[in-house]
Amino acid sequence: MQEVLEAAEKIKSMEVRGAARIAKFAAEILMKFAEKASPEKFDEEMKWAADTLLNTRPTAVSLYNAINYVMRYSGESVDEKRKSVIRRAKEFINWVETAQRKIGEIGEKRIKDGYTVMTHCNSSAALSVIKRAHENGKDIRVIATESRPRWQGHITARQLREAGIDVTLIVDSAVRYFIDDVDCVVVGADTITANGALINKIGTSQIALAAKEARVPFMVAAETYKFSPKTLFGELVVIEERDAREVAPEELLKLGVKVRNPAFDVTPRDYIDVIITEIGAIPPEMAYVVITERLGYAGIEEEEITLNSRHFD
Numbered sequence: 001m002q003e004v005l006e007a008a009e010k011i012k013s014m015e016v017r018g019a020a021r022i023a024k025f026a027a028e029i030l031m032k033f034a035e036k037a038s039p040e041k042f043d044e045e046m047k048w049a050a051d052t053l054l055n056t057r058p059t060a061v062s063l064y065n066a067i068n069y070v071m072r073y074s075g076e077s078v079d080e081k082r083k084s085v086i087r088r089a090k091e092f093i094n095w096v097e098t099a100q101r102k103i104g105e106i107g108e109k110r111i112k113d114g115y116t117v118m119t120h121c122n123s124s125a126a127l128s129v130i131k132r133a134h135e136n137g138k139d140i141r142v143i144a145t146e147s148r149p150r151w152q153g154h155i156t157a158r159q160l161r162e163a164g165i166d167v168t169l170i171v172d173s174a175v176r177y178f179i180d181d182v183d184c185v186v187v188g189a190d191t192i193t194a195n196g197a198l199i200n201k202i203g204t205s206q207i208a209l210a211a212k213e214a215r216v217p218f219m220v221a222a223e224t225y226k227f228s229p230k231t232l233f234g235e236l237v238v239i240e241e242r243d244a245r246e247v248a249p250e251e252l253l254k255l256g257v258k259v260r261n262p263a264f265d266v267t268p269r270d271y272i273d274v275i276i277t278e279i280g281a282i283p284p285e286m287a288y289v290v291i292t293e294r295l296g297y298a299g300i301e302e303e304e305i306t307l308n309s310r311h312f313d
């Protein structure tokens with residue numbers, strides 16, 4: 001139990017962060033927990049672990065999809081159920097890894113030799129595209145935004161430098177200043193809605209606006225487990241608002257200064273040229289098909305959208 005509570009805290013505090021990493025981590029934790037859960041109350045304890053992990057960060061649907069995938073375990077005996085959880089968790093982890101590789105292979109074709117690419121925050125899927133272009137011998141430069149308030153752009157800049165890629169860090173507010181130097185934008189996704197909108201790190205939609213104005217292609221790298229079945233049934237994506245102290249010093253807060261600190265924003269599909277998934281480069285209008293056909297939600301009623309229901313068939 002302690003391990004699950006600690007894992008949930010790591011997600012909340014962003015020690016483990018990024019939509020893919022959070023999803024993979026949750027699958028790993030459920031797998032470990034299944035090995036220890038008591039035979040008498042196996043289902044109950046698994047449900048508790050699933051709920052605890054789910055109630056950490058609300059925005060990235062990858063967490064929901066990962067937990068749902070693992071919690072579709074089956075078996076007559078507890079031993080069979082345990083094995084089923086472990087098998088399903090491993091399948092999900094494998095999905096994360098293979099999808100990111102495939103996205104790199106598909107997405108890199110959109111990056112030409114000599115390109116300057118802009119990216120935002122720290123997305124493993126977006127970096128897979130950029131790194132693959134570099135590995136394939138293309139001479140590219142990257143402009144990385146610092147991504148206030150948590151500076152995930154620093155992680156991106158470090159990872160790109162470690163891969164030997166030319167990278168320039170800019171403040172978020174300099175995006176429009178530099179957009180004319182950029183040949184394409186590549187960002188990741190926390191969630192793609194049924195109508196093809198992108199939810200990603202706060203500031204993403206401003207980059208999309210600037211890119212559209214400057215006629216710069218805006219590309220999203222998103223595994224299919226970032227597509228939201230919940231939105232198919234009309235639910236709106238919850239945008240996480242984080243602590244004011246991430247943004248403002250205590251003395252300002254003491255003066256009664258109000259602070260809003262949303263962690264994500266929404267980019268409408270009209271601003272997105274292409275979504276690179278592991279099943280292909282698709283237009284955002286295809287989101288509905290991904291949710292119904294790929295994730296298996298065709299014909300599923302809204303009331304079935306709960307943990308332990310039939311998904312991903």
Ligand code: RUB
Binds near residue numbers: 021
């Ligand atoms: C991370 C973020 C990333 C997406 C995609 O936000 O917005 O762009 O999660 O990342 P935070 P990935 O740092 O608040 O979790 O491609 O690695 O899933």
